[in-house]
Amino acid sequence: MTTAVLAGSTGLVGSNILQTLLSDPSIAHTHAYTRRPLPTTSPNLTPLLSADHSTWPSLFPHPSGPSLFLSALGTTRANAGSFEAQHKIDVELNLSLARAAKDAGVQIYVLISSAGASSSSFFPYPRMKAELEDAIKALGFEHTVILRPGLIVGDREDSRPAEWGVRKIAGLAGALTGGWGKDFWAQDASVIARAGVRAGMECVEGRREKGVWVLGQGDIVRMGKEEKK
Numbered sequence: 517m518t519t520a521v522l523a524g525s526t527g528l529v530g531s532n533i534l535q536t537l538l539s540d541p542s543i544a545h546t547h548a549y550t551r552r553p554l555p556t557t558s559p560n561l562t563p564l565l566s567a568d569h570s571t572w573p574s575l576f577p578h579p580s581g582p583s584l585f586l587s588a589l590g591t592t593r594a595n596a597g598s599f600e601a602q603h604k605i606d607v608e609l610n611l612s613l614a615r616a617a618k619d620a621g622v623q624i625y626v627l628i629s630s631a632g633a634s635s636s637s638f639f640p641y642p643r644m645k646a647e648l649e650d651a652i653k654a655l656g657f658e659h660t661v662i663l664r665p666g667l668i669v670g671d672r673e674d675s676r677p678a679e680w681g682v683r684k685i686a687g688l689a690g691a692l693t694g695g696w697g698k699d700f701w702a703q704d705a706s707v708i709a710r711a712g713v714r715a716g717m718e719c720v721e722g723r724r725e726k727g728v729w730v731l732g733q734g735d736i737v738r739m740g741k742e743e744k745k
Contacts, residue, residue: 517542517543517544517581517582518542518543518544518581518582518583518584518717518720519543519544519545519546519547519577519579519580519581519582519583519584520537520543520545520546520547520583520584520585520586520716521546521547521548521549521564521576521577521579521583521584521585521586521617521622522534522537522546522547522548522549522585522586522587522588523549523572523585523586523587523588523589523610523613524549524587524588524589524590524628525548525549525550525554525588526550526551526552526554527588527589527590528668528670528705529588529628529665529668529670529705529708529709529712530588530589530628531705532670532705532706532708532709532710533586533588533709533712533713534546534548534554534556534561535556535709536706536709536710536713537586537713538556538558538560538561540713540717542717543560544560545560545561545562545579546558546560546561546562547561547562547563547564547577547579548561548562548563548564549564549566549572549575549589549613550563550564550565551565551566551567551569552565552567553565562577564576564577569605569609572609572612572613572616573612573613573615573616574616576613576616576617576619576620577620578620578621579620579622582623582720583620583621583622583623583624584622584623584624584625584626584716584717584719584720585613585614585617585622585624585625585626586625586626586627586628586712586713586716587610587613587614587625587626587627587628588628588709588712589605589606589609589610589613590605590606590610590628591605591606599640602644603644606644606645606648607644607647607648607651610627610648610652611648611651611652614651614652614655615655617657618655618656618657622657623657623658623659624657624658624659624661624716624719624720625652625655625657625659625660625661626661626663626712626713626715626716627648627649627652627660627661627662627663628663628665628708628712629645629648629649629662629663629664630642630645630664630665631664631665631666631732631733632645632664633645633646633649633664634646635647635650649662653728658719658726659716659719659724659726659727659729660727660728660729661712661715661716661719661729661731662728662729662730662731663708663711663712663715663731663736664730664731664732664733664736665703665708665733665736666702666703666733667702667703668702668703668704668705668708669702669703669704669705670704670705670706703733703736703737703740704740706740707736707737707740707741708736708740709740710739710740710741711731711735711736711737711738711739711740714739714740715729715731715739
C-alpha cells in the first residue's frame, strides 16, 4: 500500500487530487498540507496544518514503504501581491518541499506545472514554471512526473473574472463538440487530478522507466479519462 503527501490541497486541482487519493483503495494514507482546516475528513487523511508556510518543510512526514509526493501548489500574482511574492510560493516553497520529500526518502514526485513552461519565454509566468521544473529535475528523484495542462476548467473558490469568462467559453466548446473542443486547449481539474494520481501510481507499480516523464495536454486527457485497469 502507498502513502501519499500532497501540497496545494485546497486549490482547484489540488482539492480534486485529494479526493482522488482518498477514493483510491491502493492509497493507504494521505498527508495534506493546508493553511486552514480541510473541508474533508477521513481516517486515511492527516492534515499538515500550519498558516506559516516556512514551517511546512519541517512537517514533512517520513512514511515507510512506497510513497509519492504530489504538488499542485501555486498562487497568482494578484493573490500574492507581487510577482516576487508569487515566486516565493510557486518556486521557493515548492522547491523546499521537494527537498524535504527527497530527504524523507520519497522516490516519486508529481508536479502540476503549466503548458508553455519555457525558460526562453517572453513572459515571466512560463519562465517561472520552467525554473521550478528544472530545479525539481536536478534533485534526482527516481521518478519525476510533470503535468503541463492548458487552461484549467472548474469552479474556483477565488474570483477571477477574466478567467471565469474563458472557462465558460471552454465549457460551451466542450458541450458543442462532445468534449474535444475543450480538451484541445483546456482540461477539467478532475481530469488533471486523475491523470496525476494515475501517473504517480504507475511509477509506484514499476510500470514506468525511471527518469523524467512529461505529460502534455493530450496525455493528461487520455490518462484522466480512461478507465482504471
